[in-house]
Amino acid sequence: MSKKPSTFFNMVTTLFGVALISSAGVGLVYEVTKAPIAQAQLAKKVSAVREVVPEFNNDPIAEAYELSSDIGPLTAYPARKDGVLVGVAIETITQKGFGGEVKLMVGLKTDGAIQAVQVLEHKETPGLGDKMDPAKSDFMAQFRNKNPAKFRLMVKKDGGDVDAITAATISSRAVCDAVQRAYNAFEAKLQNS
Amino acid sequence: MSQWKNFSKGFIRENPVFVLLLGMCPTLGVTTSAVNGLGMGLATTFVLVMSNIVVSLVKDLIPDKVRIPSVIVIIASFVTIVDLTMAAYFQALHNQLGLFIPLIVVNCIILGRAESYALKHPIFSSAIDGLGMGFGFSLALTILGAAREILGSGAIFGFKFIQGDGMLAFVLAPGAFLVLGYLIAAVHQLKKS
Numbered sequence: 001m002s003k004k005p006s007t008f009f010n011m012v013t014t015l016f017g018v019a020l021i022s023s024a025g026v027g028l029v030y031e032v033t034k035a036p037i038a039q040a041q042l043a044k045k046v047s048a049v050r051e052v053v054p055e056f057n058n059d060p061i062a063e064a065y066e067l068s069s070d071i072g073p074l075t076a077y078p079a080r081k082d083g084v085l086v087g088v089a090i091e092t093i094t095q096k097g098f099g100g101e102v103k104l105m106v107g108l109k110t111d112g113a114i115q116a117v118q119v120l121e122h123k124e125t126p127g128l129g130d131k132m133d134p135a136k137s138d139f140m141a142q143f144r145n146k147n148p149a150k151f152r153l154m155v156k157k158d159g160g161d162v163d164a165i166t167a168a169t170i171s172s173r174a175v176c177d178a179v180q181r182a183y184n185a186f187e188a189k190l191q192n193s
Numbered sequence: 194m195s196q197w198k199n200f201s202k203g204f205i206r207e208n209p210v211f212v213l214l215l216g217m218c219p220t221l222g223v224t225t226s227a228v229n230g231l232g233m234g235l236a237t238t239f240v241l242v243m244s245n246i247v248v249s250l251v252k253d254l255i256p257d258k259v260r261i262p263s264v265i266v267i268i269a270s271f272v273t274i275v276d277l278t279m280a281a282y283f284q285a286l287h288n289q290l291g292l293f294i295p296l297i298v299v300n301c302i303i304l305g306r307a308e309s310y311a312l313k314h315p316i317f318s319s320a321i322d323g324l325g326m327g328f329g330f331s332l333a334l335t336i337l338g339a340a341r342e343i344l345g346s347g348a349i350f351g352f353k354f355i356q357g358d359g360m361l362a363f364v365l366a367p368g369a370f371l372v373l374g375y376l377i378a379a380v381h382q383l384k385k386s
Binding site: 030 | 251255256259270273365
């Protein structure tokens, strides 16, 4: 087969054809993977909720509601055992990470004490800031059972009670900021109701 | 050239990373561990083989003046397919490689092979060329990732063999350049002998 000459008509039709077929292929894969992707993300969220609140037997995702904070709404997932509220998992966020945004799931008990904290998303430096991940170091463990009403959520360098990750003070500050935001939102909601 | 020679040239003789020095962005960016390197390498291999096959298939239908845009659209489609598939079925790896998957589009190796090989050769040779180059790329990334993981975290493929932290610099960007430099030197020595 001889090469097609580069006439205007040939170029336009070729590009049109290539784009059409490619987008059809991508569209098809998108449709096929849409459900598994949504499922994987939901599973991740459910397991994060499960890890940060006391044992529950309702469906926190279905009962999710929004809390207002200084940087926009945060989603809260109430955990109930036999209809009684045992804790709330709050999806909180901060822009103060070393690599930008950090997303956490903070579990608060009904008295406002922290049950546990999980990392949902971060772009912190591997080997330094990524130690905020409970799988990589026990930095997050120090928040367990602390009530932010008494436990000052600031790193020790800033006069708080939190032991910062070595060589990752900015990441540690970001975690404090995000947890504080979740707590503030929770308290504000408590006072209004 | 026999097909075996065509296939094996990507390993050492024309290794895309160590000899051609193409695709440095993902090479330096994702190789913080052997698993990341391997994952990135395999994703790139898939895109490389598929794009080489398709480009070789349609090479006579594409006028010369629009070959680059056409090839880029084909490559971008396959990258999106890989991105969606990984997000659906390999969540953990997808989180790790994150930003670098979409960046496969601008990896010079893929456009380079399409332009210099697939546009001039029949389908089968092009597929073999893509496969060989992809394996060479995966090999290089895995070696680089393994070296950085051993030095930086004292682990290999996620299994820790020393307690405590490694030499952190090797997990960060400067370590990538250092290890890459020594590996390139070693490969050159190997080629000479």
